[in-house]
Amino acid sequence: MTSPQNWLNDLNPQQRQAVTAGTGQILVLAGPGSGKTRVLTQRIAYLVGGPGVRPYNILAVTFTNKAAREMETRLRHLLDEASADLWLGTFHAICARILRREADFLPFKSNFVIMDADDQQALVKRSLKELKLDEKLYRPPSIHAAISTAKNHLVDAPEMTVRSYRDEVVRRVYEQYQKLLRNNNAVDFDDLLMVAVRLFEENPAVREKYARRFEHVLVDEFQDTNLAQYKLLQQLSSYHNNIFVVGDEDQSIYRWRGADYMNVLRFEEEHREAQKILLEQNYRSTQTVLDAARAVIDRNPNRTHKRLFSDRGRGERIVLFEAADDHAESAYVVDTISKLINKGNAKGADFAVMYRTNAQSRLLEEAFLRAGLPYRLVGAQRFYGRREVKDLIAFLRLVQNPADEISLQRVINVPPRGIGDKTLVALQLKARQVGTSPGAIVLDLGLRADESSFWNTFTGRGAAVLADFGAMLNGWGKNLDETPLPALFDRILTELGYQAYIQDGTEEGEDRWGNVQELRRLAYEYKERGLVVFLENLALVSDQDTLPEKPDAPTLLTLHAAKGLEFGRVFIVGLDEGLLPHSRSFDDVEEMAEERRLFYVGVTRAKDHLYLVRAERRSTYGQFEVNEASRFLEDLPDELVQHEGAVRPWKAGKTSGESWYGQKQQPRLERWQSNLRQGAGAGKAESSANMVQPRYRPAMRVRHAKWGEGMVVGSKVVDGEEEVDVMFSGVGLKRLLASLAVLEILNG
C-alpha cells in the first residue's frame, strides 16, 4: 500500500481538506475536472490507512457502472486486496444485493429477475390489456413514466393522488403492473430502490444491521439522487451518521428520472453542522473553455456559485461553425477531425463528438464511414437490444425463474416450433385459472407429458409441442448449481439448434451469430459467479457501459453519456433551438435549466479545444426544418469565439437586445413557433404561388362512403397533399388523403 503521506502532498488544500475531513456529514461541491473521483477514492484510502477503518465498514455508492469500475480500479492500486471487503457499486446494484439477502422479508424470492426497460414496457402493455384499456389512449411509455415517477417518490399505487380520470387509470395500471411483477417473481429498476427503502422502514432491525455495518457512507454524483436514493442514504448512514457526499448541482442532468439537485440544498438544511468544501481548481480545461462554461451556467438560479480556475492558460478560442444543413454539419466534423489527424496534430482518441439525441448519430456515422475513419459509438447500437442477445438472455432467465412470463412469451416459439397465438392464449388462461404461472404448466407438461393434468387443455399438437419445450427447460434447470454457466449456455444453443436458426447464410446472420458468441464470451467471464450474478449484471449494465474496443478512434456519444469523461478536442453538434435546448423543455423553466446544465456538461468535457456546430436546416423526421441558433450560443462572450464558415455572419452588427437580423428579439417560444410555421411550408410551398390550401377545416361535418358521418378534427398539407383527420362515430379517428378519399362536406 502506498503511504498516505505521499499522495496527500499531491492534493490541493481543498482536496486535502476533503480527503482528511473528520467524521460527520461532509458535502463536497466539486466543479468539473476538479479531481472529484480522486478525492472520493483517496478519502476511502485515507479512512483505511489513517483512522484505520476496515474496508468492510465502508459503503461507496455511484450512479453508473462506469464510475464504480473506475473507483474500483483506483482503489485496488491504493489498497491492494484490502479493497475486496468494501461495498462499492451503483445504487441499483447495491439494492439488488440487499434485496437478495433479505428476500425472506419480501414478497418475492431471492432468485428474482430484474426487468429491463423493454420488459417494463411489455408489462405495462400487458397490464393495459388485462384491464381492457386502450393503448392508443393511454400510451404505454407515458403510463410507465408516471408509474416510475411515483416509485421514485416512494409512492405506492394505493397512495397515489388521483385528480383526474387519467390519474385513476395510471393508479389501476400501476396496481396491475405490480401484481404482474410479483407473479413473475420480478422487480423493475425502480423497485430495487423503493423496495429497499420500504424494507428498512418496516424492519428497523434489518435497517440497523446495515447501518451499524456502514461506519462510513460515501456517495458520488449526489446531485443526481432522487427521493428514494436520498432516503436510502439516510437509512444506511443512520447509525454512525458519517456521510460524505460529492456532487455538483451544475451537472445535474437526470431530472426526468426523478433526480433532484435540490437534494444538495436539502442535505445542507438537514445537516446544519455539515462541512462544506468547494473544489474550484480545474485540472482539465483551458481558461477559455472554463470562461465559456461559466458564462453559460451562471444564468441558472439555485446554485452555489463556483469560480472555476485553471492554470493551463487561455488556450485556443472556441470554434463556432454554422453549416447549411445537417449533412454539411457532419461533413464539417469529420473533415476537421481527419485534417487534424493527417497533419499529425492530433490522434483519433483525442476527439469526441457529442449530441443531444441518439438519432443524431446516424448522419455522423455515415460521414465517418464515407471518410474511411474509424469511430467508437457509445450506446445506441445496443448490443443488449439485439434480438438474438435478448432471446438467449430470455432462455437463461427462464432457467433461473420459470415464472418469468415476459421471457417465456418472448422465446416460447423460438426457433419456430409451432406455438402460436391460440396455444399461448390457452396457456395463459389455464395458468390464471389454476393460479400458477404459464412456465410452471410448461414444466409440468415437460415432466409428465400426457400424464399431466394440463395435457387436455390444448388442442391439436399444442400439448405435445409445449411438452417438448418444457422437457428442454426441465433439463436445463436440473443440477443448476453444478453446471458451469458456459456449459449451460452451450447446452441451450445445441438443444435449440440455435446456430442453424441464426446462421441463415446472410451477412446479417453472421453478424447475429457473432453477437451470440460475444454473449458466450461474457458468460464465460461469469463462470465462477454463476447464473444469478450474470443475469443481474446484464440487467444493470447498460449499453452506455459497452465502449467498443477500437483504440485511437474518435468517440460519438450523447451529452448524457459524456458526463465524467474528458477529451482533448470536443465537438458539440446540433446547437439549434429545438434540439439543444430540446423543444420538450420550452415550456418549463426547470427543464430549460437542465438543458443548460447539459450543455455545460458538454463544454466542460473539453481539455484543449471546443467546437460548437449547428445547422441552418436539418431533417427531423423526413422533412427539412429551419432552425435558429441555440440560445446558449448567444451567452458565449464574443472574445472567446472564432467563427468559421458561417452561413451568415452570426450575431453580425448585434447590439444588446438585438439579434443578428437586426430586429428586436421576440420571446423565445414565439420565435420557435414561428420557425416551425415557416419551416413546415418552406421550400416548395412558400415559393410557389399555387400553394395547396386545405379544403377541410376542423369542426366540419363530412360523410364517407364506408365510415359514414364524421367530424373533421384537423387538416394539414404535407408534400402538397392535404391530409384530413376525421373522427367517425363508432369508427374512430381516420387520416385520409383529401385527393383520394371521397368526402362529402355536409356543412361548412
Next chain:
DNA sequence: AAGGCCCTTCTTTTT
C-alpha cells in the same frame, strides 16, 4: 401459424 406488407408513430436523455 407464419411471413410480408403497409401504416403509424415517434425521439430526449438511462440505471
Next chain:
DNA sequence: GAAGGGCCTT
C-alpha cells in the same frame, strides 16, 4: 427514416 403493430395472404 426506423421500428413496431395490424392486417392481409398463403
